[in-house]
Amino acid sequence: MRARALPIETGGEAMVFMHEDCPVARSEGFRARARVEIVANGHTLLATLYRATGELLADDEVGIPHSLLDRLSLEDGEELTVRHPQPLSSLSNVRGKLYGHRLAEPGLQAIISDIAGGRYSDVEIAAFVSGFAAQPVDVEETAALTRAMLAAGDRMQWPADRVMDKHCVGGLPGNRTTPIVVAIVAAAGLSMPKTSSRAITSPAGTADTMETMAPVALDIPAMQKVVEREGGCIVWGGSVNLSPADDVLIRIERALDIDSDAQLVASVLSKKLAAGSTHVLLDLPVGPTAKIRNSQGADALTHLLETVGTQCGLKIAAMQTDGTQPVGRGIGPALEAHDVLAVLGNKDSGPADLRERALALAAGLLELEGTSRNDARAAATSLLVEGHAEAKFLRICEAQGGFRTPGKARQTRDIVAPRPGRIAAFDNRRLARIAKLAGAPQRAAAGIVLHTRVGQMVERGEPLFTIHSESRGELDYAYTYAARNEDVVRMEAP
Amino acid sequence: MRARALPIETGGEAMVFMHEDCPVARSEGFRARARVEIVANGHTLLATLYRATGELLADDEVGIPHSLLDRLSLEDGEELTVRHPQPLSSLSNVRGKLYGHRLAEPGLQAIISDIAGGRYSDVEIAAFVSGFAAQPVDVEETAALTRAMLAAGDRMQWPADRVMDKHCVGGLPGNRTTPIVVAIVAAAGLSMPKTSSRAITSPAGTADTMETMAPVALDIPAMQKVVEREGGCIVWGGSVNLSPADDVLIRIERALDIDSDAQLVASVLSKKLAAGSTHVLLDLPVGPTAKIRNSQGADALTHLLETVGTQCGLKIAAMQTDGTQPVGRGIGPALEAHDVLAVLGNKDSGPADLRERALALAAGLLELEGTSRNDARAAATSLLVEGHAEAKFLRICEAQGGFRTPGKARQTRDIVAPRPGRIAAFDNRRLARIAKLAGAPQRAAAGIVLHTRVGQMVERGEPLFTIHSESRGELDYAYTYAARNEDVVRMEAP
Known part of the structure; x- marks a missing residue:
């Protein structure tokens, strides 16, 4: 069979097409929607098979979306083999979880490694996600899931032995504390190499907001250079392959609008561990239209995050914050950047709630690192008030490629x-x-x-x-x- | 936007393609793999969106697999609208089941009606199937699921007030009793309008075997004519829209290799009720490589089938049979047909085990209908031994379009x-x-x-x-x- 590039984009979903008259498909008994294994150049890819019925393909061609050709290091027209996949033995662990059995670490690692390797169909991932939602998951399983997700991706390393990080669990519009917190913590002389995400379903991610003030699409060596020079950075984490299974799980959880505390904890902690962080402060906004609806839910989540995080070797704390209304004034990348700059510049226009949250989080990180509570708060406040945080932020922007003023809409x-x-x-x-x-x-x-x-x-x-x-x-x-x-x-x- | 027929076959999966530069997709914020609603000619269809990146489509075209165009009664080039779908409110019931809540009948009906209407993605169906596998399901829920699946499709009607049916739960190679049982029961003067399936994952379905001896692709009026004349028929059920949600659920259960007794019972009973049957005998083969592995599992399933079936107004019994080895000699459509004809003809070459099972099932149906156990067995045996069953079978074949002798391989x-x-x-x-x-x-x-x-x-x-x-x-x-x-x-x- 020969590869034929198809001009379609499947958002990462592995699908291939074969002609309905293809003799290989007939003799192998491949039906529409069968799972098949594509082998080429020593790479393998599991995909769902669909049929082409007209002149889209010749009957010795396999139509492959062009983005998937890259995953096989394959060129249009090159040879490949299509075969029945080996049964995925880790699926029996997924079924076991659905039927109420505890998942041991090797079973979880097999599942996560198959998911990260693209060997699960969306339907199979949905069953895994459902099992974790439907059955109780204990601390040990959560920690094992965290380690399995960490093991499936890359891990960053930093020269500092203390690496600060923060993360907000469940979005709150306008809650753009990260640039301010990084600026204060780096101004305090600590290391805080922050990778942030772009918006997925929200109007702005930290990376989108930061990008209105400086370049954020840095590769790892460039990021390391910024951190070496300034102690901190705020870059887009998308070019780094941290916890790849997590991205897949999140997509299915979002499609189903289901999640479990266990998967949330493993998702957050595996990414922090993969980023090389040692001290992690979590911001948990609680409110009726926030992700965490009430303090009971927040308490349970806090306990699980802190227990599993500590088991995985992190210094970790979670801070419950007000999630009843947006933070600051702006909602949208540049509008939030204007709020951030006003707080850093100690302007009257700087929203008081954004300033207060950023100070509390920065102080929380200093405290986690060993400073007493009162000293931490005082240090964070003076770094902001005396302009050290703003100066640090501008130097970080310069190091990332140059500061620019966020725009205004017409x-x-x-x-x-x-x-x-x-x-x-x-x-x-x-x-x-x-x-x-x-x-x-x-x-x-x-x-x-x-x-x-x-x-x-x-x-x-x-x-x-x-x-x-x-x-x-x-x-x-x-x-x-x-x-x-x-x-x-x-x-x-x- | 205009429809553009694509020469691909998706096996019933609803997928559509829009160009990456399509202004509608951009302004509506449709991302790859988003769920979108296609509206045309008063029909709506929920589909998963993928992107075309080259010259496959113009940027005002929506690429639609040609089989889906039929579902929208749409021609290539006609106008349509693409919009964000309304949230599927029945999904909250699916999440409820996953989180351990009981499903009430209206909630189940909303889910099944949405599934039968093609409004669930495969991922959403997987979550529903997983919920039923992971959480306990009681008799009331199983009966409600059965009624919901029945309500979502067509229902056949027969002039007789007693309509016999049999069904084998979980295949056993060569277990081709149906043509023999129908022949005996119809020869006894009872009504047995049997619809059977073709093979899906097995080497032969009853419809495949029967087709080597007579036409089976009869529409409902033709089937009714056969039953009116001969009392029984053995036709392919595929042209009838009985319990359409079941076909969808079975596809996902098979992909995951998970099922639950509740879904199995609802699947079987909803199809029997939709076929207009009143008296149903179930064959449950038990054996280590059969679907039902041991007698404990068989007892639980028997109890659930009989309780729910009775609640739904059926006269019903389940018979546990030997599932440790194949039945008869042949495995494959014509090879099984040769076994069937040998048993009906009382030939020495007729496999004794196939004959014994068919007699037991035919007698079970006569008993279910009111005959005493001893009389039922004697009646079934004499109908077979005296050649009445064979004569009836040949007349049924003639009525279905003419008997033919099954072939032999080269x-x-x-x-x-x-x-x-x-x-x-x-x-x-x-x-x-x-x-x-x-x-x-x-x-x-x-x-x-x-x-x-x-x-x-x-x-x-x-x-x-x-x-x-x-x-x-x-x-x-x-x-x-x-x-x-x-x-x-x-x-x-x-």
Whole structure:
């Protein structure tokens, strides 16, 4: 059989096509949606087979999406073999978990190694994710899952023996503390090589926000150079292969909207361990429209994170924070960057809540590293107030390729209060949706700016928030949705 | 957007393609593997979106596999709309089941109706199947699932108020009792309109075997005419839309190799109810390489089948049978048909075990209908021995379009005993695999013929079984596998 590149993009899903009259498919008994193994140049790839019925392919060709050809180091037209895959023996462990058996570490490692190697279909991954959601998972299993996910990817190394890290579990719009925390901690002389993600379902990831102020797509040697010079960095983690199984699991968990504390803990901790971190502070926003809905859930998660993290050799603490409303004013990459710069510059326009959270997290990291609580808070505050954090941040930006000023959107439109009253609550999820409809994160300057906080009194006609867009179409789109969802900002009678 | 037919066949999976530069996909924020809703001509279809990157599509085209165009009653080039789907509210019931909540009937009906309507992705179906495997399911839930699956499809009606049916749970190679049982029961004057399946993973389904003796692809009016004239029929059920959700669930259960008694019971009973049956006898083969491995499992399943079946208004009984070795001699459509005809003709070559099972099942149905046990067995036996069953079978074949003699394969090769000994066991699964490698069921005359039974003594070089194939290539393929898997027939020292 010969490879034939197909001009399609499957988002990482392994699918191949063979002609319905292909003699190999017939004699091997390959049916539509069968799992097949492609072998070429010493690489193997498990894929789902579909049939081509017309002139898309010759009957001795195997159609392969071009992105998958790279995974096989294969060129269009080259020879390959298609065969029945060996049964995946690790699937019996998945079935065992579904039927209520405990998973031992070797079984978990076999599963995770097969998932990271692309050998599980989405349906099989869904069964694994479901098993962890449906059956109790104990601390030992969670720790074993963490180690298995760590073992399946690369691991970064740093010259410092203490490597600081922070992570926010479950997004909260505008919660862009990372650039401020890294600046303070690095200004304190500690090492904090931070890799951050781009937005997946949110209007901005830390990497998107940071990118409006400096380049973030650094490879590992470039990142190491920045950290060597400045102690800290804020770069995009996407070019690094840390915990590859986690990315796959997250995609299926998101599709099903199910997760388990065990998988959340293993996901977070395996990535921190793979990044070479030794001291990790976790930010857990708790609120009715946040990922963690109540303090019971937060307490259980805190306990599991701290226990498993400690077992895996981390100095770790989790901090429960207010998740009832967005943080700062801006929601969207550049709008959040303006908030970050205002806090770093000690401007009056710097949102007090963003400043307070960043200080608490920075102090928490200093404390985790050994400073007393009072000294840690005082040190973090003075590094910010005296301008050391801002100076450090600008030097980090320079080291990453040069500071730039985040942009401003061309089109804006206010959403005003329909009646006088007191702000009772924000719906974080629908606010995020409005910011995305306005163009965030693809258009860096798009998003929304909030003008009110919970508890505040407003008059009829007073602006509640402003939509920022780069085009009239996107502005209208976001405005229409916002106007139809008046209760995104819930108001009570004055 | 305009529809563009793509020459691919996805085996029922709903996938569509849009160009990466498509402005609609960009402005709506559709990512690769997003779920999208296609609207055209008043039909809607939920599908998974993939991207085309080259010249496969124009950027205002939506590429749709041609088989899916039919589901939308859409022609190549016609207008359609692509939009974000409404969230599937029934998914919260799936998550509830995973988290251990009982599923009430309305929740189950919403799930099954969405699955039958093609609104669940494979990943979502996998989570549903996993939930039923991982959490306890009680009798009420099983009955509710049965009714929900029944409600999601068509239901057949018959003039007789007593409609006999039989079903074998979990295949056993060669267990082709149905044509014999239908012939005896119809010869006894009862109504038995049997719809059977083609092979999915086995070397022969009842419909495949029957097709070597008479046409089986009858539509409902034609089937009704046969039953009106002869009391019974044996036709392919594939042209009838009975319990459509079941076909979807079975596909995912098979991919995961997981199932639950609840889903098995609902699957079997919903199809029997949809076929209009009132009296159902179930054949449960029990053996180490059968679907039901031991008598404990068989007892639990028998209890659940009988309780739920009775709740759903059926007269029902389950009969546990020997599942330790194949039934009859032939494995493969025509080879099994030869066994069936030999039993019906009371020939010496008629396998005794096939005859005995068919008689037991036919007598079981007569007993279920009200005859005493002794009378039922005597009646079934005399109908067979006196030739009434054979005559009825031939008349049914004529009514279905004409009897024909099953063919014989051109190539055969023996597998012989490597040493003298006693036959200890057969591996049903690998015997089935050899028959499939030989060409069954696509080549009707292909398969294997067994020459020994468990307990029998054989000499070195004595034939254990013969492989039948239509081509030299298939014969060699099956022979090589059989020679490499000597322990398919396990032998003990004499």
